[in-house]
Amino acid sequence: MVRWVLESGQRTLFDPGFGMGALFDPVADDPGMVFAGSEKDSKILDFWTGEAGGRKVEIEHEDYLLSWGKSHANIVCNPSYMRFQKFIGRDSVFKAFVDNLGLRLSGYTNTASAFLLKSLSELNGSGRLAYIMPLEFLNTGYGIIVKKRLIESGHLVSIINLKCEKDIFPDAITSVGIILYDACRQYSHVDFHIADSISSLKNILECQPTTRVALDRLNPESKWLSYFQKNTFDINHRMAVPLNYYGHFSRGIATGANEFFVLKPSRAETLGINGPEVVPCITKSSQIRQPVFGRADYDDLVRNDAPVLLFCVSKTHSKHAADYIRSGEQRGYNTRFLTKNRNPWYKTERRAPAPLLLGVFSRGGYKIIRNRSEVLNLTCFHGFQPNIIGMAYLDRLFLYLASAPGRDVVSLCVRRYGDALDKFEPNDLNQALVPGQQVFDELSNREVAKAVRCAERTGKTPGWIDTFFEQLMIPNDH
Numbered sequence: 094m095v096r097w098v099l100e101s102g103q104r105t106l107f108d109p110g111f112g113m114g115a116l117f118d119p120v121a122d123d124p125g126m127v128f129a130g131s132e133k134d135s136k137i138l139d140f141w142t143g144e145a146g147g148r149k150v151e152i153e154h155e156d157y158l159l160s161w162g163k164s165h166a167n168i169v170c171n172p173s174y175m176r177f178q179k180f181i182g183r184d185s186v187f188k189a190f191v192d193n194l195g196l197r198l199s200g201y202t203n204t205a206s207a208f209l210l211k212s213l214s215e216l217n218g219s220g221r222l223a224y225i226m227p228l229e230f231l232n233t234g235y236g237i238i239v240k241k242r243l244i245e246s247g248h249l250v251s252i253i254n255l256k257c258e259k260d261i262f263p264d265a266i267t268s269v270g271i272i273l274y275d276a277c278r279q280y281s282h283v284d285f286h287i288a289d290s291i292s293s294l295k296n297i298l299e300c301q302p303t304t305r306v307a308l309d310r311l312n313p314e315s316k317w318l319s320y321f322q323k324n325t326f327d328i329n330h331r332m333a334v335p336l337n338y339y340g341h342f343s344r345g346i347a348t349g350a351n352e353f354f355v356l357k358p359s360r361a362e363t364l365g366i367n368g369p370e371v372v373p374c375i376t377k378s379s380q381i382r383q384p385v386f387g388r389a390d391y392d393d394l395v396r397n398d399a400p401v402l403l404f405c406v407s408k409t410h411s412k413h414a415a416d417y418i419r420s421g422e423q424r425g426y427n428t429r430f431l432t433k434n435r436n437p438w439y440k441t442e443r444r445a446p447a448p449l450l451l452g453v454f455s456r457g458g459y460k461i462i463r464n465r466s467e468v469l470n471l472t473c474f475h476g477f478q479p480n481i482i483g484m485a486y487l488d489r490l491f492l493y494l495a496s497a498p499g500r501d502v503v504s505l506c507v508r509r510y511g512d513a514l515d516k517f518e519p520n521d522l523n524q525a526l527v528p529g530q531q532v533f534d535e536l537s538n539r540e541v542a543k544a545v546r547c548a549e550r551t552g553k554t555p556g557w558i559d560t561f562f563e564q565l566m567i568p569n570d571h
């Protein structure tokens with residue numbers, strides 16, 4: 094990063110989150126360099142004025158997000174990453190952004206995005222900027238203004254996705270990348286690179302990018318993480334509708350204390366709780382291994398004494414249930430965050446069984462289940478509730494979501510965390526594009542039944558189903 098920024102020819106560097114100076118180290122012995130920074134942690138500043146004194150570096154003791162009015166030629170930064178939801182003093186930061194940049198930051202944004210926006214506004218036009226960033230912003234609503242700002246003057250050079258983030262930041266929980274921005278030149282396209290190892294970073298810009306996107310085709314509203322996938326494609330919008338045309342996904346039941354609410358059949362029997370006071374419920378993603386889940390599969394789980402019963406009572410309940418509730422209170426389950434806000438604390442959400450289930454977290458492809466049983470689900474799955482149109486298309490929706498093209502399209506709305514962990518949010522899923530009725534109607538009921546049986550037997554949709562849904566995708570050569 095430092096080498097690339099200094100190629101601008103300017104012999105200055107500014108690091109707004111100076112810390113222990115990791116970005117200063119490479120130039121610390123260069124007498125011609127002017128290195129400056131800001132740092133709000135006074136202990137770190139003591140280090141620089143104490144032991145490390147003598148090294149030529151000017152660090153302002155300030156809160157970078159609240160100190161405005163300066164400009165710089167070159168900026169490098171590895172900003173701290175914290176969500177503003179948890180940020181004390183966020184209101185003054187938000188106000189400063191409105192006052193100085195006319196930008197209204199979303200409450201979901203994080204400090205790294207705010208650092209980047211501010212630094213972009215401080216470039217004086219004679220240098221470059223390189224920033225380490227959590228890449229989540231490329232796919233989220235709060236990131237739209239950041240993406241807009243990055244491309245508005247045609248200075249964005251490249252975004253590098255560090256697939257080796259665990260080697261560099263062992264504790265990373267979000268995927269990490271590097272933003273390269275050259276304020277001296279204009280670019281007609283942006284290169285999206287993947288770095289598989291730290292050593293590959295050295296000459297990554299000379300390598301062919303994973304995707305090169307023309308500037309005029311980059312839309313801040315789109316989810317840019319898809320540009321790190323090879324063979325990206327466009328969607329044929331005339332054939333597609335958002336999933337919420339057919340119904341909607343919502344998160345599963347949050348009990349607030351699974352240790353109390355989830356029971357094994359043997360335990361329920363010992364407690365004398367049965368009948369409608371315990372209902373069948375999938376409590377862990379690993380309990381479903383097959384794409385089609387039926388009553389017999391649930392019965393197998395019961396036979397193996399898996400924890401698949403949800404304690405589900407209202408104010409009026411049996412004596413055994415009352416005893417169990419009392420024992421729960423003795424163990425403090427009624428004072429947990431969710432339970433204490435419920436009345437009564439032991440009354441869990443009422444839901445209808447969802448005929449389609451989608452795994453919330455996944456590695457290397459999400460789990461989609463056609464649920465033909467009457468089981469409920471906890472938060473390990475999002476559950477789909479069809480509307481009146483969707484009722485007739487459940488099997489077709491299942492086949493699409495399980496097919497290779499469906500997975501490619503739906504994965505565009507995933508939030509990618511570090512270490513290849515994907516997370517789906519119900520709202521994102523509900524916006525995912527799926528075939529319109531006309532496309533689905535081209536499949537006969539017999540074909541659908543055959544394809545579902547195949548998925549049930551082999552765990553995969555048949556090849557001809559994948560080919561069928563490919564009509565939704567237009568290959569894109571970027």
Ligand SMILES: C[S@@+](CC[C@H](N)C(=O)[O-])C[C@H]1O[C@@H](n2cnc3c(N)ncnc32)[C@H](O)[C@@H]1O
Nearest residue numbers: 110111112115132133134156157158171172173
């Ligand atoms: C992730 S560390 C990076 C440190 C160093 N530049 C590096 O790359 O190793 C971020 C640094 O920014 C500092 N920092 C966080 N918020 C700040 C703010 N609002 N103003 C100035 N410094 C801040 C933190 O104290 C921390 O030292």
